Amino acid sequence: MHFPDAYQPRRTSLAVDIDGVIVGGHAPVVVQSMTNTDTADVQATTAQIIELADAGSELVRITVNDNNAAAAVAKIRDALDQKNYSTPLIGDFHFNGHKLLNDHPECAAALAKYRINPGNVGRGAKRDSQFATMIEHAVKNNKAVRIGVNWGSMDQALLARLMDENAQLDEPHDAHNVMLETVIRSAIDSAKAAEALGLHKNKIILSCKMSVVKDLVTVYRSLAERSYYALHLGLTEAGIGSKGIVASTAALSMLLHDGIGDTIRVSLTPEPGASRDKEVIVAQEILQTMGLRSFVPLVTACPGCGRTTSDFFQHLASQIQDYLRSQMPVWKNSYQGVENMSVAVMGCVVNGPGESKHANIGISLPGSGEIPVAPVYEDGKKTVTLKGDNIANEFKSIIDQYIVRTYATKNA
Numbered sequence: 001m002h003f004p005d006a007y008q009p010r011r012t013s014l015a016v017d018i019d020g021v022i023v024g025g026h027a028p029v030v031v032q033s034m035t036n037t038d039t040a041d042v043q044a045t046t047a048q049i050i051e052l053a054d055a056g057s058e059l060v061r062i063t064v065n066d067n068n069a070a071a072a073v074a075k076i077r078d079a080l081d082q083k084n085y086s087t088p089l090i091g092d093f094h095f096n097g098h099k100l101l102n103d104h105p106e107c108a109a110a111l112a113k114y115r116i117n118p119g120n121v122g123r124g125a126k127r128d129s130q131f132a133t134m135i136e137h138a139v140k141n142n143k144a145v146r147i148g149v150n151w152g153s154m155d156q157a158l159l160a161r162l163m164d165e166n167a168q169l170d171e172p173h174d175a176h177n178v179m180l181e182t183v184i185r186s187a188i189d190s191a192k193a194a195e196a197l198g199l200h201k202n203k204i205i206l207s208c209k210m211s212v213v214k215d216l217v218t219v220y221r222s223l224a225e226r227s228y229y230a231l232h233l234g235l236t237e238a239g240i241g242s243k244g245i246v247a248s249t250a251a252l253s254m255l256l257h258d259g260i261g262d263t264i265r266v267s268l269t270p271e272p273g274a275s276r277d278k279e280v281i282v283a284q285e286i287l288q289t290m291g292l293r294s295f296v297p298l299v300t301a302c303p304g305c306g307r308t309t310s311d312f313f314q315h316l317a318s319q320i321q322d323y324l325r326s327q328m329p330v331w332k333n334s335y336q337g338v339e340n341m342s343v344a345v346m347g348c349v350v351n352g353p354g355e356s357k358h359a360n361i362g363i364s365l366p367g368s369g370e371i372p373v374a375p376v377y378e379d380g381k382k383t384v385t386l387k388g389d390n391i392a393n394e395f396k397s398i399i400d401q402y403i404v405r406t407y408a409t410k411n412a
Contacts, residue, residue, distance in 0.1 A: 039064060252266070373387045
């Protein structure tokens with residue numbers, strides 16, 4: 001008799017302490033995001049960081065691209081501290097990071113982690129010295145460093161050498177595979193160079209973001225086999241709307257199922273005028289549906305069919321999901337484990353009672369032609385039957401009462 005294999009355990013990596021947020025080791029996978037405000041605008045950037053933190057982002061990356069941005073970083077940190085937000089900030093440096101860290105020591109001290117793309121810190125002889133300058137600031141300030149490599153910033157000299165070596169083989173590899181190998185080697189070699197400059201290995205996180213799902217999975221599986229560093233996952237330039245969500249979910253889920261990944265970002269292009277927090281919510285939902293973390297009670301709801309010609313259950317499912325997410329900032333401070341609660345909102349008698357019984361709390365609405373009553377189940381047992389025009393509010397009240405009765409009060 002054959003039984004399914006057990007769920008893949010997490011890959012063992014070095015734990016990195018980023019101002020109290022642990023990435024890697026045996027810590028849960030960390031969610032992070034990035035602002036899109038002008039960092040020099042202290043008020044706007046602080047407000048967006050708070051928005052992302054409230055949504056659940058545990059690390060937030062900000063652009064540090066010029067003197068005005070660098071001068072604003074410490075002010076942003078102070079503004080967050082005054083509002084009791086301890087969310088660690090990651091400085092995103094390209095091209096001139098060495099100079100900005102030299103000229104703005106308060107920026108170097110205020111950031112919790114530096115994001116360095118070795119291929120974008122200089123060319124030729126300057127590359128090594130400018131990379132070294134940034135690492136030296138990290139060592140001096142006891143900061144973590146994320147070393148990131150992608151198509152546009154791989155080590156060009158290494159690429160040329162590997163291409164030459166590949167051409168000499170009796171059966172050369174595809175040029176695309178040589179480029180993937182170059183990305184991997186660029187990251188690992190840069191990490192080793194940082195260690196040689198005095199940066200401790202448990203201060204290093206590696207990232208090799210790709211924009212194609214298959215490439216991302218290939219690169220990270222190889223990176224995980226060949227290094228012990230903590231890994232940041234993300235599909236770069238994922239896109240807008242459902243395309244970005246689907247592509248990111250496909251890539252990250254495969255790697256997370258393999259036990260690969262210590263921190264993730266879902267790089268969605270926000271809809272015009274929309275909140276930036278969508279990428280945080282999607283990242284949380286990926287981790288929660290994978291069974292890796294719990295952030296908010298999730299609603300199980302049927303897709304609807306010819307038995308559910310009324311759209312009432314759809315509206316109710318949406319209302320309940322929004323209600324659960326909006327209440328979590330209050331609940332999480334009062335009720336231990338409420339984020340693990342399961343809720344079902346079902347639309348007819350076929351699967352409704354069964355799914356409702358399997359949830360912690362569920363409601364089975366009547367389908368077309370069925371008796372217009374909605375039984376509610378708590379931990380598998382029917383407790384009440386709702387009917388009338390106030391079902392939504394009554395069900396919310398039942399959820400509130402269930403939480404108070406079921407989840408231990410924190411600090412009780």
